[in-house]
Amino acid sequence: MNAPIERVITDLVQACVLTHDLEATMKNYVEIAGIGPWAVFDFGPPDVTNVLVRGKPSTLRVKLALSWTADRMWEIIQPVGPSPYQEFLDERGEGLHHVLALTAGSFDETVAHFHKHGCEPLMTFEFRGTQFAYIDAMKPLKTYVEILRRPPGGGPRKRPTSPPAYWYPFEPAPDHKW
Secondary structure: OOOOOOOOEEEEEEEEEEOOOHHHHHHHHHHHHOOOOEEEEEEOOOOEEEEEEOOEEOOOOEEEEEEEEOOEEEEEEEEOOOOHHHHHHHHHOOEEEEEEEEEOOOHHHHHHHHHHOOOOEEEEEEEOOEEEEEEEEHHHHOEEEEEEEOOOOOOOOOOOOOOOOEEEOOOOOOOOOO
């Protein structure tokens, strides 16, 4: 008899790629994959706080773009300064960096579960009350796994709640169907 699989990751929310050139990568996603429009943000202080990289205090600033297809979010990140994102680009080049996943357990239970399997947090930070952890599951799962803990009442969104720095290639209408 086969034992049931105990679900830890229950759904995929987002896929993120890293790039040296945010503009060119967004353009390719629009023209080749038909994914867009993109909300572009300068992501860093003062909205990003309590950054720890490998358990040590750090800072974080990136340019990032978000778009959606059905219920899935796409993210493109271009590092601005030293960060685990820049380390990845330097060591591995551009490409898929992490997936944002929903989990069966709480944030703390999920971190502990991965820890038990030798996968430690690479980076943690807070963004406007939401706590994020990037779990270094690169060896066993071949990717980083991002998990989050939202404040009460904070659920998934299909359009940014704060205005982006700009939209690429255009701002969608309020009734745009992602």
